[in-house]
Amino acid sequence: MSNLALTARGTDSVPINASFIGVATAAPIGVGVTGHRLERLAAVDLPELATRLADVMRAIETAAPGRRFRLVGSLAEGADMIAADAALARGWQLDTVLPFAREDYANDFDGTGAVDLGQGLDRSANVLELPGRRDDPGGEAAAYERAGRVVLTQCDLLLAIWDGDPPRGRGGAAQIVAEAVAHAIPVLVVHPDTAKAPVLLWSGLNSHDSGPEAVDTVARGGLVDLPRLMARLALALPTADKPRERRVAPDAPPMFTVAYPLLLALTGVRRLRVADLRKPCPAPRLSPAGPSSALDARIDGQLWPQFDRADCEASLAAQQFRSAFVSSFALAAIAVTLALLGLLVPVAVKPLLAAGEFTSIAIILIVTQWGARAGWHQRWLDQRTLAEELRCLAVSASLGDLFLRGAHAHDSEVAGQERRDIARRIGLPSARVDAAYMASAHANLVALLDDQIGYVRREAARMHMLEHRLHRLGGALFMITALICAGVLGIEMVWTLTHAPGANHALPLGITVISASLPAIGAAIYGIRMQGDFAGAARRNASLAVQLDEVRRVAQDEAPSFDQLRRLIRRTAELLTADLSQWVRATKARPLSLPG
Structure with a gap:
């Protein structure tokens, strides 16, 4: 990787994105991403997975016409990187949460992967480098868990490339999906097996509020339910041609x-x-x-x-x-x-x-x-x-x-x-x-x-x-x-x-x-x-x-x-x-x- 790609980005080096300026501009809907690494996707046709993710993102856009989106992830090799490429190809904003400083995080990648990481960081609108430490006992797993939780707090919808298996360690896709469901964050699960259709895990599909949910109990839907979800998310998003209606009360004497x-x-x-x-x-x-x-x-x-x-x-x-x-x-x-x-x-x-x-x-x-x-x-x-x-x-x-x-x-x-x-x-x-x-x-x-x-x-x-x-x-x-x-x-x-x-x-x-x-x-x-x-x-x-x-x-x-x-x-x-x-x-x- 080039030195330029790994240079720590100062807090002032990223210009203010125009999407954040002006009340009349709709704020982007945050889509987080979590998923398996390459070793868990060894038997998966990666180009086919990339095509499926692009189709899912197209379905999300269709469900919310005229809205903008940003993908928040960690650019890990595997699902994260594939989703990031698909999002950038569709014109989405990319925000990246790194579990370590970028020089340290680059050690997780080989030569080709490190180049892809550098390019992803360069194309990210914002990069947050968390203070993970590998030398602490359990520090590496805790760092990935921390990054996953930051992604959760940044997103309206979590896109999970997950095979449905139980967690194999801290910070994995299964844990992040479970925490998202517990916090009532909608999760769109894309199974690596192409024979299985995407599943939407969302408590909002229920007709009543039954309290905190778990993965096994939360209501399930599909891509057909995305318009309903996006309509709920878009309630707070004014647009240039339809600003937010505010009730103006007459001034009292x-x-x-x-x-x-x-x-x-x-x-x-x-x-x-x-x-x-x-x-x-x-x-x-x-x-x-x-x-x-x-x-x-x-x-x-x-x-x-x-x-x-x-x-x-x-x-x-x-x-x-x-x-x-x-x-x-x-x-x-x-x-x-x-x-x-x-x-x-x-x-x-x-x-x-x-x-x-x-x-x-x-x-x-x-x-x-x-x-x-x-x-x-x-x-x-x-x-x-x-x-x-x-x-x-x-x-x-x-x-x-x-x-x-x-x-x-x-x-x-x-x-x-x-x-x-x-x-x-x-x-x-x-x-x-x-x-x-x-x-x-x-x-x-x-x-x-x-x-x-x-x-x-x-x-x-x-x-x-x-x-x-x-x-x-x-x-x-x-x-x-x-x-x-x-x-x-x-x-x-x-x-x-x-x-x-x-x-x-x-x-x-x-x-x-x-x-x-x-x-x-x-x-x-x-x-x-x-x-x-x-x-x-x-x-x-x-x-x-x-x-x-x-x-x-x-x-x-x-x-x-x-x-x-x-x-x-x-x-x-x-x-x-x-x-x-x-x-x-x-x-x-x-x-x-x-x-x-």
Whole structure:
């Protein structure tokens, strides 16, 4: 092999592929490949196998007309290399995951194979060189297993050239197929025997979700089912002539968004700010001082703008939704109080009170209907979910972990669709995973943990303070009402004992108004507490802070290896998304509705 072919590719040497630039361009669907090496294919007609793979790829393209594809594999001699040649011949993008540094990996090939490897690497859009070590016990097998798992996290569909036999070692085709099925990644199996038709292993062929599957239990189909699969995968892929349709909600007047910040100010949680009356917009991001890699450019150009948009939309929708139920309960209490005041005021003033009561009820109806039609509640949940998942993706992408699909992925979820679309645009990093690269990824993880730990602690303290003060205020109102009622009973008892039977007296109507208004206000406060679930939010955030702090402690105890760092990043993402899922379930059960 030539020295040029084996020269380590720097992270900046690969130009940014045009497919990753521009929202109107559809992101390529990732097809991973795993399969047998040449020794397992000794009795197979390799040209015939290449023709079958080309036919399968043509069937995939036919099932998704107008879409682009990228093949992700390791260019191992045998199935990987044959599939790579077929993909390149069809104009697919080729991304390569090497289990070792390329100079070390070349030792697995003879003279002709080494030339083919060099040519494949030169034609690859991105090459990720993993830090495999042959001198460690079991290190070689672990390196191939690691590369296979990275391929899995990069693909929407796994193409497996597999004879169906059980695993013969770590990282083989059988193991990768089993892990793909367990993670709900569709697998298209091409048997080396030409007499056996390709088989699609995909849990999506079931009419219901039966949980994690195994190779022996997963639903089976064929090439005829590819259009159904591709239609599912293409849901999140906008095209130039058919951009993604986004529901645009009308901007609400400032009065619709000020109630919740005003509640925070009145309870002493935080001061009212001018920004509370303005639509949130992302702060400008600083350009990196040093040279950036192609992956960094894709993250900066594709991920962070979408994160900023989702974060601002979520903040606005959250403030609109919270302000809507705060104002609804408050105005309901005001309406009751105005009705009671009609007992005290002159007849000439009563029309004004009636008008005020009518206005309060009208505003409640307008805000509730506006919020329901604009989808403040659902938009808040969708965009917050998307923002948090993108925050984690920005860290995990540097280690090749896109995890496009999974056992808990639901294609009907807006946030999941958009996250997978952006993940496809980020793609595979082109880098050598050395000590400096690992240190950078580790620093990004620590920065993410520090940011999230600080945020959830502040949010826990804020929600606890809000819940505590509303609880005390509501309790005080009911206590005052109880004291008024006790005073009235005392007055009645004294009157009865000190006056002749049949003597008449009347208490001031103001006492009746107050004793009826205070419980109405207390009930409104209770409704705000229950709708906002501030106590639950405080508990969840406090618990999450403890769990994230534990992950940070583990990350700082010693410099993690590649596999350990991937697990820590995955654990962080699991904690953040699990907490988010609990929060979504808690808030989804409390949609915006009329107080009653």
